[in-house]
Amino acid sequence: MQLTDIHFHNDNYNTLKMRTELIKYVVELRKDGEIDFLLITGDIANKGGPYNYEVKKFLNDIVSAINITKKDVHLIPGNHDLKRDEIRTLVIDSILRDPSPSDKLDKLQDETYQTLINAQSDFFTFYKEFLGIDYPSEKLHFIKSSDKYNILSINTCLISDKSGEEGNLLIGKRRFYESIQELSAKKDEKKLNIAIGHHTLGCIEYGERKTIQANFDDGDIDLYISGHVHDPSHNITINTSDNPFIELTSGAIFSDEYAVPGFVIVDINLDNGDATACYHIWNTSDDYWSVNNQVSRRTKHGKLEFKLERLSKEIELKIDEDNLSIDNEEIDENEFKQFIIDFHEKLDFEGPTRSNLDNKVELDNKFYNMKCSATFQKRFDRFSRYFGTIYSIMESTAYVSSEKKDLIADIIIDKYLEYHNKYDNGDEIFNCIIDQIIQENENLFPYSKLVTKKYVKILTAWSIYECDIFNEDKRCVEQ
The missing domain is CATH 3.60.21.10 (Metallo-dependent phosphatases)
Structure with missing residues (x-):
């Protein structure tokens, strides 16, 4: 009062x-x-x-x-x-x-x-x-x-x-x-x-x-x-x-x-x-x-x-932090490799891939311009531990054919382009990409929903690091 x-x-x-x-x-x-x-x-x-x-x-x-x-x-x-x-x-x-x-x-x-x-x-x-x-x-x-x-x-x-x-x-x-x-x-x-x-x-x-x-x-x-x-x-x-x-x-x-x-x-x-x-x-x-x-x-x-x-977002953040234990769990790298291979093989393929795997924008700039939270960045760091597993698949044709090896990145880029204008920060865009990919492909994999979600998160984080996404500036205000 x-x-x-x-x-x-x-x-x-x-x-x-x-x-x-x-x-x-x-x-x-x-x-x-x-x-x-x-x-x-x-x-x-x-x-x-x-x-x-x-x-x-x-x-x-x-x-x-x-x-x-x-x-x-x-x-x-x-x-x-x-x-x-x-x-x-x-x-x-x-x-x-x-x-x-x-x-x-x-x-x-x-x-x-x-x-x-x-x-x-x-x-x-x-x-x-x-x-x-x-x-x-x-x-x-x-x-x-x-x-x-x-x-x-x-x-x-x-x-x-x-x-x-x-x-x-x-x-x-x-x-x-x-x-x-x-x-x-x-x-x-x-x-x-x-x-x-x-x-x-x-x-x-x-x-x-x-x-x-x-x-x-x-x-x-x-x-x-x-x-x-x-x-x-x-x-x-x-x-x-x-x-x-x-x-x-x-x-x-x-x-x-x-x-x-x-x-x-x-x-x-x-x-x-x-x-x-x-x-x-x-x-x-x-x-x-x-x-x-x-x-x-x-x-x-x-x-x-x-x-x-702020209070509303703190609640969302608390919910995210409650789920961090899932993201903190060690993954089975052999299973993760098989997931990547299965993902490439089971996805529809329509011609050459278009992804740019030569991204030069520094991560700190991506996170800052996209207004990513500190929690998001901490989770990204945990996901990055498994980028080497992804590279071991992508840099060899022994697992995935050369014409398909960038297909996952293409799908993630397409989802990013579809949703990046609908939300005002990177956290929400990241979560939306994950949810949409899982929703459209959840019947393709014999893994639990939690495991599938974690693997898709790692692949999406890798795409942010490696590809031309998360480069927009959400801090810009129209005059």
Whole structure:
């Protein structure tokens, strides 16, 4: 669950009523399923106001209604959670006037940097009082983890200072990169990765925004969740890779003539990457909470449905890894030789072969351009141990006649040409080639399906190494 832009010192009737009813509404929502953790994405205070007893009580009541502990609460500052002063404004103006403001910010002396960060000192004190732990201000951006997820908290308010600054905000690329590196070290943990910030990505200066997006891709960030604009929205775009990137923005927890009061709950199936975001809205005319089906056309049924491709692919990868034991088994080389001979003899033959057995493209380039996974490359290495057995057949006419000896390679090349445009990575193309060859020829051989599949995999891997296939560049994007 995400709450954002509470602006607690707003105390008009609609706001007070909405917050009281929110506690009851959350208890009702839990009947449909437990909420695992809470994200609070800034602007708890209003215009630098104090964090009084009432705001702490409200947030504690929310935590109790959700029925989680404070370790499952993730909290970041917003631009209203800082105090502004003249010296800080002068420092920010100096940074933004620099020909390279992003580099200027990264190179600030400690004392000058502290002038910027001290504006959030009241928030840091509140953070410690509310969560019982220190905010790691020396890091600025940081990772908190559980057994199922990692949260990357991004402090987007370092140089926030005045109205109209959206599109020019800087986050400090060096400190941000340090946090992404910390997350990258957790890549093998197979967890959900969420980044949170107060500002939407569109509020960040263009160059730093591109840096953020590239590192989100490299760090396997699945979602970016933000607030600030007081209006719920979603953005599903192609980031720096081919996978859609999801950005969710919630409404506010106060009511005025501009804000859309609301929050969002995201439900993610870690087994297959299926996800839904359900937006909720406060009806200001009749005083009740309900599902918001007017965020966009995609939410007209009350939920935004999407898929986290990385989690989906990880499941496919796990399935592949479960089958690695089959590929790891030693093969009977004499049986494999006989399989190759039988394959040549039993296949239909229609004239001279056309395969090019003089391929010059390096394997690393093939794997990179075809976006092959690391697991695929490891399996390829295991298959390559048996290439010598194939050569012993291909380089002699004692087993297979000279006019037929390239026939298998021809068939694999034909299958590759048939399917390489239908999939966006080498793993899927390889598996499709195998499945189609087996499907069309499984009745030809007296071997088990598993053995046949393994032998065809080895022959296909050899064809990738030896022939003119897997040379396309799946990383190219049409302009």
